[in-house]
Amino acid sequence: MYLNQFLFLSAVLFCIGVYGVLTRKNGVLVLMSIELILNAVNINLVAFGAFNADLGGQVFALFIIAVAAAEVGVGLAIVLLIYRNRRSIDVTEADLMKG
């Protein structure tokens, strides 16, 4: 098994996630795309952990999973708040701070 096959899978997932974040208007779909990006990072960490026979890779992948849970919790709370105040979760319409 080449190391690069895992790294390339991770790179493809990362780029698809970036595409999703850039093109989706729906707030929940943006959060889902961010999960894709975090998963890509996790594949990298686990692959390098296996490559170097080091446990740190897997441990930090676990930390990232925990942080992703926290991120989704707060992100969804914010999306719900936007929905409650504006009756829409279109992220292009949340532009009160625009100069």
Added chain:
Amino acid sequence: MMSLLLFAQEIEPLTNTEQWVINTFFYVIALVTVVAALKMVTTNNVVHAALYLLIVLAAVAAVYIILGAEFAAATQVLVYIGAILVLLLFGVMLTRAKIGSEDDLNYDQRWIGGLVSVVLFAVMGYSLWEGFEDTKLDPAFQPQRTGDVAESIFTQYIVPFEAVSVLLLAALIGAVVVARRD
């Protein structure tokens, strides 16, 4: 004692046939992951996007198993598929997304996003190829046992572990405070 000895047994290096089988599995899983991820970012149905995300998450768990990270795979299934995905579906429900397809989920100028991600992939692919070309994983690499992972978390990585615990608590309290109706 006997069971401990059994546990500590080294796993033999993979034979060529075994490596070929695992590689085939990997490419099938990678194909499934990429197709599901592409469908996820292009589908016009929010619930379908969540279900495609489920496929991606399950396939990533399979990749962890191939890499010998069993505990990360189990956690991926429990936390991502069990908790985060359900949370996202609740988000879909509470924001009253239409059941069925919508035509207003994407920006009109999607090609800019496509261009950005293709350029990003070109840069990352080039540097990965330059950096690791045909570096191979050691065919004798050992699966990382859960016991060792636990020991590592509670000795070497105890400070980040506690920091993540506090972060999780703070994030959950913050989420409740933000989303609560007064």
